[in-house]
Amino acid sequence: MEKKIPLSEAQLREVIKQFPTPFHIYDEAAIRQNVRNLIAAFAWAPAFKEYFAVKATPNPTLLKVLKEEGVGADCSSLAELILAERSGIVGEEIMFSSNDTPAEDFKKARQLGAIINLDDISHIDFLEKQAGIPEVISFRYNPGPLMASGNTIIGFPEDAKYGLTRQQIHSAYRIMRDKGVKRFGIHTMVISNELNSDSFVGTANMMFDLIIELSKELGISFEFVNLGGGIGIPYKPEQQPVDLARVGQGIKQAYEAKIVANWLQTLRSAMECGRMITGPYGYLVSTVLHKKAIYKNYVGLDACMANLMRPALYGSYHHITVVGKEHLPCDHVYDVTGSLCENNDKFAIDRALPAIDIGDILVIHDAGAHGFAMGFNYNGKLRSAELLLKPDGKVELIRRAETIDDYLATLNI
DSSP states (O other): OOOOOSSOHHHHHHHHHHSOSSEEEEEHHHHHHHHHHHHHHTTTSTTOEEEEETTTSOOHHHHHHHHHTTOEEEEOSHHHHHHHHHTTOOGGGEEEEOSSOOHHHHHHHHHHTOEEEESSTTHHHHHHHHTOOOSEEEEEEOOGGGOOOOOTTTOOTTTOSOSBOHHHHHHHHHHHHHTTOOEEEEEEOOOOSBOOHHHHHHHHHHHHHHHHHHHHHHOOOEEEEEOOOOBOOOOSTTOOOOOHHHHHHHHHHHIIIIIGGGTOTTOEEEEOOOHHHHGGGEEEEEEEEEEEESSSEEEEESOOTTTOOHHHHHOOOOOEEETTOTTSOOOEEEEEEOSSSSTTOEEEEEEEESOOOTTOEEEEOSOTTTTGGGOOOGGGOOOOEEEEEOTTSOEEEEEOOOOHHHHHTTSOO
16 A cells, blocks of 8 residues: 655645644544545444544544544543543443553543443442442453454453453353343454454454354343454555455344344444554654664654654554655665664664655654554653644644643652
């Protein structure tokens, strides 16, 4: 998939005059179209719902954009619940899926009327004591060794800390049924950044089978199944995006063969995609500060892993464009680095790029999810600004850059 920038070199340099690098910039029109494509792929599904994973890009301006497209919020913390609330997303437009959850988070979820998705059977008693049993409840299923999938991001099911075992899931719904709960949902999330369309159909088949089993054994009915997120994006130019239409049709066939065939067709389907919604349409823009030639050739940026952690944390590939040099031969090899006192603070290792000069603008692609959100202040690095490219071509500041005063504000000095 060809990597393009939604701004010309001249336009980008004008933006930089007003908003110094580094910064993240998101393409609103592309994000809107992307989420419409996802929803269209499930047009067949009764009341299909996408709950955007707030953790991916926790900015209320983007949450409001997605709300206008009919999208809810998948939240996993108190702060994310408050971000959703302040973006106008409340009630069952929120799916609250957390683990190792503090009491305050459950209380806020109950206050907002969010759908609570419990991660552990022991959380039943904790929730009841701290916030009360809600009208609707869901549990996260972890198939463990029954499903041989996973990766370095989410882990393999048997090793992952998330969810209930098959035996526990039966017990959990029985307990909630006996406590008087009438409305049930179920959830799983067993893959992450997956490009194989068949994987999502496999997850749906697994969950549909489990719903049939639980419905018959316990005499309960399920309102919804949340199939999780995990739809990947083509970080590398040679990769292709997930065929959403194929995923939708594959899940439709499974739904008809299992859910409809067992007279359970009131079951609603949901997903909680984050990465695939905003990821491809966010860009980290940075300026080359220094060049260094020792045993290797290094290019030092004004951005660092505080702005984009994925390459250092996972060894992830992010494509890099040298603005204005897109058509020059990539006949130089560099490590592209930040300035942290950590040797893994690198955006690329042994990357073939055009000859780079100090002052060049580098754009790091596919930084629209789990980019700014995973930032931190190690070495006193400040979080950068976030910008939104509007459909009319204007650029809006949607989060200002941190200042030294922000960094020092919580200290007794």
